[in-house]
Amino acid sequence: MTPGIVATTVAKIANPEGPGCCAIILTIVSYLLIVATFPFSLCMCIKVVQEYERAVIFRLGRLLKGGAKGPGIFFVVPCIDSYRKVDLRTVSFDVPPQEVLSKDSVTVSVDAVVYYRVSNPMAAVCNISDFSHSTRLLAATTLRNVLGTKNLAEILSERESISHNMQSSLDEATDPWGVKVERVEIKDVRLPVQLQRAMAAEAEAAREARAKVIAAEGEQRASRALKEAAEVISESPAALQLRYLQTLSQISAEKNSTIIFPLPIDIINNIVSK
Structure with missing residues (x-):
């Protein structure tokens, strides 16, 4: 048995999943065809992938070592190599x-x-x-x-x-x-x-409730302010007269022909008591 055959047999035993004899023969024939048809074979051997692409190469069904190829030019062997482009863009x-x-x-x-x-x-x-x-x-x-x-x-x-x-x-x-x-x-x-209508009705009711609460709080604050103002005016009769004159001045500024004279409440009380 020659040394070459012995070496091949030992390699197959050491790596049973490696390429067989048919694969080796096809690879040799493919390279011979490339050399025989050079430079026309370059059109079939040279491939290009874009910057955002990568090429995954399979040789006789096995994934080629070295990872994905690209970007740029890469080399494939006709008949035994196949490749698939993968786009890396989002x-x-x-x-x-x-x-x-x-x-x-x-x-x-x-x-x-x-x-x-x-x-x-x-x-x-x-x-x-x-x-x-x-x-x-x-x-x-x-x-x-x-x-x-x-x-x-x-x-x-x-x-x-x-x-x-x-x-x-x-x-x-x-x-x-x-x-x-x-x-x-x-x-x-x-x-x-139906759910949209129910949620709209609920939101409208909530807005109305908040509006009523805000209006009630405003009236409460206004009544407290009026009470404090009445207490201040009651301490000085002249303050009531000044307030009366200020009101007449505001009415006359609007060019109204009607002037309202307020009647003191004390006079009405005296008339009613008699």
Whole structure:
């Protein structure tokens, strides 16, 4: 047995998952074709990816070592290499409106928007068949799960907290896929028409109640001020006369032809007593 065959046999035993004889033969033939058709083969061998893209290369079905290629020019071997481009830019999508039953048994329709990007191109290609579609489905499911633990008041007032919880849950679930969820925003919360009318009636009643309380407090303060003013005027009869003259001056300033002379209450009391 020749030394070359012995070396090949030993290598196969040491690494049973390595390329077989057929793979080696196909690789040699592919390189010979490249050399034979040079320089025309360069059109098939040289590929370019943009700054925001990466190329994951498979050689005979196996992931090529060295990680994703790019940006710029990279080299592939025809017939034995295949590659897939992955976009690293941030992608946004709308989560369809979800009918959610809140913690206090109120049905609401909520939609959101999710921003994500690919952080690990090799995991995004090898660990899941379609990371974009899977992320969309997971976002819709997570939205229902998170809102199901909140009551209506929390859904309406704590949108930022709900968005943060959704982002944390999605980011943890999509990390093995090589996907990074950057932001989640709750767009709109739609309530049933009957519930909207009930809430509007409740808010209107609350506003009317507050208005009545404010008016009553104003009247109470005004009555106290009038009482204090009456006590001050009663201490000096001249103060009442001065107030009377001031009132006549204000009436005459408006160019009115009618002048009102107030009748003292004491005179009326004397007439009634007689």
